[in-house]
Amino acid sequence: MHHAITTDLSQGTARFTVDPSLYPLDAIYGAAYVFIDRCYVFLEKDAQGQVLVSLSPKAPAADAPTLERWAGEFSNELLSCAWRHQLAAENKTLLEQVTSLALGGAMGPPSLDDLANFDFSGQALEDPLGIAMSWEEKYKKKDKKAEVAPAAAPAAGAPAEPPGEKR
Amino acid sequence: MTRLSFDKSLYQGPCVDEAVKVYGRFATFELTEAPQAWVVAVSAADPAREQKICRELSNYALGLTITQRKAGA
Numbered sequence: 001m002h003h004a005i006t007t008d009l010s011q012g013t014a015r016f017t018v019d020p021s022l023y024p025l026d027a028i029y030g031a032a033y034v035f036i037d038r039c040y041v042f043l044e045k046d047a048q049g050q051v052l053v054s055l056s057p058k059a060p061a062a063d064a065p066t067l068e069r070w071a072g073e074f075s076n077e078l079l080s081c082a083w084r085h086q087l088a089a090e091n092k093t094l095l096e097q098v099t100s101l102a103l104g105g106a107m108g109p110p111s112l113d114d115l116a117n118f119d120f121s122g123q124a125l126e127d128p129l130g131i132a133m134s135w136e137e138k139y140k141k142k143d144k145k146a147e148v149a150p151a152a153a154p155a156a157g158a159p160a161e162p163p164g165e166k167r
Numbered sequence: 168m169t170r171l172s173f174d175k176s177l178y179q180g181p182c183v184d185e186a187v188k189v190y191g192r193f194a195t196f197e198l199t200e201a202p203q204a205w206v207v208a209v210s211a212a213d214p215a216r217e218q219k220i221c222r223e224l225s226n227y228a229l230g231l232t233i234t235q236r237k238a239g240a
Binding site: 025029030032033036040041042043044045051056 | 172174176177178203222223225226229230232233236
C-alpha cells in the first residue's frame with residue numbers, strides 16, 4: 001500500500017490514500033465509521049481509483065503529531081476491518097447454515113396436520129449397504145420348508161446313502 | 168461558497184440529500200449532479216461556519232451511507 005500520510009496544518013487535516021484493491025470498501029467504511037465521532041472524515045477518489053481519506057479535528061486545533069497519530073490509528077482500524085471482512089466472507093456459508101437451523105428449530109415441532117399431509121412415499125435415501133434395513137427385515141426367521149427342502153432332495157443321480165453304510 | 172463533491176461510488180445520493188435536509192436551516196445549499204459525483208454548494212454568512220457546516224454535512228452523509236449500506240446488506 002502506498003501509504004503517504006500528509007498533514008495540512010493550515011486546514012488542520014491529515015490526508016492519505018488507501019488502495020481499494022488491498023482494502024475492500026467495506027473495510028474503509030468500517031474504519032471511517034469508528035472515526036466519525038471524534039473527527040470529520042471525508043472520502044474521495046483520485047484519478048487512479050485510490051480512495052483519499054481526509055481526517056479533520058472537531059476541536060479547532062490539532063497539531064501535526066495528533067493528526068499523524070489519527071492517520072496511524074485509522075490504518076490499524078482499516079487492517080482490523082479488512083481482516084474481519086475476510087473472516088466474515090469465509091464463514092458466510094457456515095453462519096447461514098447455523099442461522100437457518102436455529103430458525104428451523106425455533107419454528108417448533110410439526111403439527112398433526114403437517115404430519116398427516118407429509119409424503120412418506122418417496123425414497124429418502126439410497127441404502128446400498130442395507131444399513132437402514134429394520135431389525136425384523138434383516139433377522140427375520142426364514143421359512144423352515146425353504147431351509148429343509150434343499151437337504152431333503154438330493155441331487156439327481158447321487159446315492160441316497162453312502163455305500164457300505166446300509167444296515 | 169464551498170463546493171463539496173461526493174463521489175457516487177462512495178456516497179449514496181439519498182444519504183447526501185438527507186444530510187442536506189438536516190443541515191438546510193444552517194446554510195444555503197445547491198445540489199447538482201456531475202457524472203461521477205453529487206455536488207453540493209454550501210453558502211453561509213461566516214467562512215468558519217461554512218467550513219464547519221461542510222464538515223458536519225460530510226460526516227452525516229458518510230455515516231448515513233455506511234448505516235444504509237449495512238442495513239441493505
